[in-house]
Amino acid sequence: MYPLNRSALAPSARPKAPSGWGAAPTVARIAAMALALGALSACDREKREFEAPQAAATAPKLRQSSIQAGQPQPDAPAAAPDMPSTPYRYEDNAYAVSQGKRLYRWYNCSSCHAPGGGGDWGPALSDDKWIYGSDPENIFATIAQGRPNGMPSFGGHIPEDQIWQLVAYVRSLSGQLRKDVEPGRGDALQASPPEAARPTEPVHPAPPVTGTER
Numbered sequence: 583m584y585p586l587n588r589s590a591l592a593p594s595a596r597p598k599a600p601s602g603w604g605a606a607p608t609v610a611r612i613a614a615m616a617l618a619l620g621a622l623s624a625c626d627r628e629k630r631e632f633e634a635p636q637a638a639a640t641a642p643k644l645r646q647s648s649i650q651a652g653q654p655q656p657d658a659p660a661a662a663p664d665m666p667s668t669p670y671r672y673e674d675n676a677y678a679v680s681q682g683k684r685l686y687r688w689y690n691c692s693s694c695h696a697p698g699g700g701g702d703w704g705p706a707l708s709d710d711k712w713i714y715g716s717d718p719e720n721i722f723a724t725i726a727q728g729r730p731n732g733m734p735s736f737g738g739h740i741p742e743d744q745i746w747q748l749v750a751y752v753r754s755l756s757g758q759l760r761k762d763v764e765p766g767r768g769d770a771l772q773a774s775p776p777e778a779a780r781p782t783e784p785v786h787p788a789p790p791v792t793g794t795e796r
């Protein structure tokens with residue numbers, strides 16, 4: 583007699599492993615997946631990155647403005663345009679957008695673009711007209727390099743991740759972000775509704791440069 587060789591048994595002769603998913607009704611399966619997806623996206627919205635991996639605040643390679651925030655710094659010696667070296671985008675993150683809102687006030691963006699970005703000496707940021715483009719990279723470059731007709735260059739003066747937070751806030755002003763990450767009321771008490779809930783501002787054209795202001 584030969585010993586019984588178990589591995590030679592036909593697959594159909596083996597007991598079937600119970601498959602949990604296979605048994606669950608489709609509706610329950612879809613509901614579970616929707617819950618899991620919801621939890622994932624909620625995480626991004628609520629994440630608080632207190633120590634974002636930062637690129638040092640190095641001077642940008644190219645400044646397009648003669649005005650700089652704070653003490654003037656030399657340009658880095660290179661001809662390439664200064665584009666973001668970090669891939670951070672905070673556009674799905676409510677905490678980062680509200681940090682951007684604070685920085686907008688702290689760095690005095692509001693003195694030229696008005697609180698809420700309605701425009702004053704600088705152009706409105708809450709409408710859909712863009713001189714230099716509305717993509718995150720365009721706005722990053724605007725803040726880092728400055729722009730020739732009076733927009734100061736902040737690159738080298740503030741860390742890159744703060745520029746990204748400002749980018750996210752600036753884009754929220756013109757309704758380019760998800761509604762549920764847009765910042766609500768500011769730190770100070772205010773009588774008007776949050777800027778994200780106000781009607782779109784009328785277009786303010788950039789003032790003509792006469793050469794006598796600076």
Ligand code: HEC
Nearest residue numbers: 689690691694704712713714715724729730731732733748
């Ligand atoms: C001294 C006044 C001043 C300050 C301070 C200032 N800006 Fe500006 N900003 C301007 C002017 C003027 C322009 C238009 C420049 C041009 O047309 O070349 C501009 C342009 C811009 C643009 C481009 C708008 C477009 O239509 O493409 C963005 C975005 C912007 N500023 C964001 C900011 C942010 C964010 C801050 C704060 C970190 C800031 N600005 C601080 C005056 C200022």
